[in-house]
Amino acid sequence: MLNANIAAAETAGKAVAASGWFLENAWLIWLFPAVSFLLILLFGKRFPRGGSEIGIAAVGASFVFSLLTAIQWISEVEGGAGGALTQSITWLTNDGQAIGAGIMIDGLAVMMIFVVTVVSLLVHIYSTDYVAGDRRYTHFFAFLSLFTASMLFFVTASTTLQMLVGWELVGVCSFVLIGHWWEEKDNSDAALKAFFTNRVGDMGLIIGVSILFFGAGTFSVIGVNEAAITGSMSHTVTLAAALCLTAAVISKSGQFFLHTWLPDAMAGPTPVSALIHAATMVVAGIFMVARLYGVFFEGFSIGGSSINTLALIGGLTTLVGATLAFVQNDIKRVLAYSTVSQLGYMVLALGVGAWTAALFHLFTHAFFKACLFLGSGSVSHAVHSFDMKKDMGGLRKAMPHTYRTFMIGTVALAGLPIMSGFWSKDEILVGTGGWGLFGGTGGNGAYTVMLAMGMVTAALTGAYMTRVVYLTFFGEFRGHGTPHESGPRITVPLWILGGLAIVAGFINFPAGFQLVPASWEEKFLHWVEPVGVSYFPTIKHATPSWTLAIVSVIVALIGIGAAYYYYFVRVRAVSPVATELPDGPTSRSAVARLGHRILVNKYYLDWLYTTVIVGFVKGPLAKAAYWTNQNVIDRVVNEAGTRSVQAGNIVYHKVDQLVVDGIVNATGKISDSSGEELRRIQTGKVQQYAAIMFAAATILAGIFIIVI
Amino acid sequence: MYLNEMLLLGAVLFCIGVYGVLARRNGVLVLMSIELILNAVNINLVAFGAFHDTVQGQIFALFVITVAAAEVGIGLAIVLLLYRNRRSIDLDQVDLMKG
């Protein structure tokens, strides 16, 4: 884009295209970190702070630009212009047609740019302390820069081809950063697993993009969406493309049955987990669905249905992720499963047609989950471990800042009112449209099952986060040494993210709740969701309801309450250093003494909460889920790997070396042995040769005479 | 013209030459036998030339004599070298080209 001609901005659809210097030059935003990557790689070691200052400066510049872009965009939208701004240059020519590359700036892109640069900047600052003294400090920052550039390139892409490029590039950065400490085989295994699993999904992306290219005749995001919406691309083709792309989403965004790489990816440094495996890269799948929503909406017939592939996958993922989060002792793994679960929420929302709700949740989740991850990093920085049961406990006094910000993140994740998570989660539940029960209207279909799944997850989320908080910050310290609060370069980003986790929800107050003036309601929707453009399907918006909001809060509180009772009351009563009940649910069997015990056990509410609900969820269910995860799904992946190596061995040793090569060698052998026979004639004796010659000449002469 | 007699003489010389080439072990004798063969050919050429009353036969015979001289020169050189290296000119012992 530096030297090439910039094509005139094309207007898309009916809405007037936005314009403005920062919008038109948004490609600078990804260029800064891209340049910084090269600079750090080439010269980073010569800088006093090992190149980290270049990275921070570049990402800082990107952040300022993205902020200005956002402001300009908002003013354009408020001014009535809402169409996407696109610019492109010729990237390659094929078949005589030029295939462009460029930027597409609309509400979605602006929102993503903002999220990525904010989290990335904070993670950069945080990392200067966290990985200080690391053996590959410079290299770490180089790849953080490259990741940021790739992610920004991805979210501003104007063609599916560019999205494919960005998609794979972030995957590589993730691979490199997970394997940052590649000396240990576990880490490089995790990195390989992540890359490989993603590659499986990429296959879907490659095929999906190909189908869309020939279906719509273009790589352009706008063109593809328009073709799907107007029906110029047949429904079969659209559905096929949507299914292929869903495969990509499943792998990249850690959806159920390919989510196993995400917890393993926690082998990377914690800032990487926060940036890549919580806030930004893993939501690439969500972004892609949102970007090509025309294809998904039409392909899966989301409007007017009650179940579809996307929604079902999302729903299952939320449940699977949330249940698995119970049995983890590694704090980062809990958060990883929680991320899986929350990503499931977003996919569910997209599946039921709640486009804005999904992206709003993406927006809020990025902040509170990054806050939680960085908080867990701060804790581990102090105790040099991630094991909650062995090395943590009672840290709330030693690490007050970390504790407070972690609590903010927890409450936001659990979806309690005022916090950002509450507003976004509630919108998703509203968007399912399956809540006639609670007296609401609107929505794209009747996704009752999805509503139920969302509700259950809300309770589970509250419960497992309560467990984490107890094991980490309450009770007494079980580790070694005396933990100290981390330095300001760690706590300041924590507080900023904590603050965002609180206020991020305020930009999309539900309409009709009359909490704030009407002009403050649904700002996020207004800014982000395209209206009156040809590349976005007509989706219906559900009307928010107080009833649903209250019910969902109660559900979350039930989850929290149950876990609170188990840990804060029961476990703590045993001992401040205990992590579980010694006379746990296993030692009980109470059928005969049931009647007697009902009263003794206070109508078994206690038992119901601790043993049945928490115990079942925590015990068999989660264990079974985890067992399935480790022994069935994981094994399939591993088996597939082992089998293909075996197949490779068979093919190589049997077929290639014996059959195919054998034929070749046989031809050589035959010529060799015939030569062996013939060489006997060559005695080396001149007179024999002469005799043969004369004999032959005589015979020939004889023939000559006879014939003629 | 005694064409038949000339051809008979040529055939006899040729047969003696072939016998010499095939049967003698002595390199020099083999060379001499080759000379015999060539001279048999020469006689035929001259005889036919005279018979048809043309000079081509004699001219061709001159060429053959020249080539034969060169051939004997090289052949004797080889035999000489053989003798120097092996102290023998027995052709049966010379089978370096054996496959």
Add this chain to the structure above:
Amino acid sequence: MGEFLNDWGLSIPTFLPIIGAAVMLLIPKDREQLHKLIALATTVVVAVFGLLLLIQFIDNDNYGALNFVVDKGWIDVIDSRYIMGIDGISLPLMLLTMLIVPLCVIYSWNHFPEPHNPKAFLMLLLILETGMIGTFAAQDLILFFVFFEVVLLPMYFMIGVWGGENRRYAAIKFFLFTLFGSALMLVSFLALYFLADSSTFDMRLLPEAAAGIAKSSQVWVFGGMFLGFGIKVPMFPFHTWLPDAHTEAPTVGSVILAAVLLKLGTYGFVRIAIPILPEAAAEWAPFIGLLAVIGIIYGALGCLAQRDLKRLVAFSSVAHMGFVMLGIATLTDFGINAAVFGMVAHGLITGMLFFLAGSVKERYHTLDMSRLGGLLVQAPRMGWILGFCAMASLGLPGLAGFWGEFPAILASYNPAAVLAEETFRSYMVIAALGTVLAAGYLLWMLQKTAFGTPREEFANDPHVHDATVSEYMAWAPLLILILVLGVYPHLLFGATDPAVINSLSECLDSSTSGACFDAAAGK
């Protein structure tokens, strides 16, 4: 300047290396430094010529047609003429050759493989260069054939003399395999000469002249070319010479083999077989496509079974050339563009990988991956370059390999109108699976060699050091090109596209069936 280049621009760089080799012949063997200098100077001059040609080519701005055409009488008896000329398809491959050879000279500057003898080694290299450049420039079938064969002998000696333990076997295998193919190819060329409407070997005229040949004969003639070119590519099941030749060949030999020699086969398909015999190509295409995807999966599985680093890279060539052949088999502009890009990208990337394998071997004296490990610790820069190349090889977007693979997959979704869509769509899925396997074996290779900590036997080995100056000089241009072409593929597609369209639309005119290949016209 333009005038001079038009007349001599192709002939001089083609024959200059041979002249260089002749000069070296006159110089005694022990003046090694002089030999190196002469070889370097010759190849650099050729590269400069390449640069001038490129500039003039851009200036002419006529990528679709032949530039710098020279047409002189040669062997009148058989109507074979000395015709040279390049278009957008040949140009990149020729430039690749002109780039690779000087890099090979630089790389081997201080470490010639045993039994040393730089004079002979460099002379062979120069003769090879003449053959390769000539093949890409020739526009007459006999001339093409001569250059095609000139390449064979130097390579045979390079493997047979400077190779590894099993070098004789590998060299003979390579030689016989390719000779067998080219014999059949020559028969096909002669058949074309006798069957075509006008007796000519001129590639520019043949597409039209060959249109009158009966379809059944076309299929047979194409079959001969298929064997000749297919063995060179190499396609499954003719690939078995490749791993042996690569494993045994000296580093520079492997690099040239991978970077240029394999392309002679695919180039033959694009330049000769398909434009001249389009109808037969349509008959053969599903079969070629099938062999191509088998090659992709098969090569990948072969890689997974390897313990030897160099052999793994060799098998990955089989897979990558499968993508190239798949692109060609679609008979669309898209596919063939992808194929040409794939050839260049494979040349750069696999060439680099062989350079690296050679350098690893030099340091560790083994390529057994179970003994390697921790390259990143002992030679970090080399380790990162290896990682970069592995990523490029597995088709990472933003690096050159991607633009050979993805468009080939894309094109097979929508092959030429005469071909069955279902067949090629299933090929597409298989090929996409191949990209997953590629990630598998390359990452596994990377993990085995680069990650982890060094084994005890090498931990304190003084031989293991990071890349040297001559290595950097040889690698830098390749690495930069891999990146630049990956970031801005228009550089290459812009040149190849008009030429590919030309070569295919010519077939469209000459095809009697009328329903020829342009997918865009069909759908």
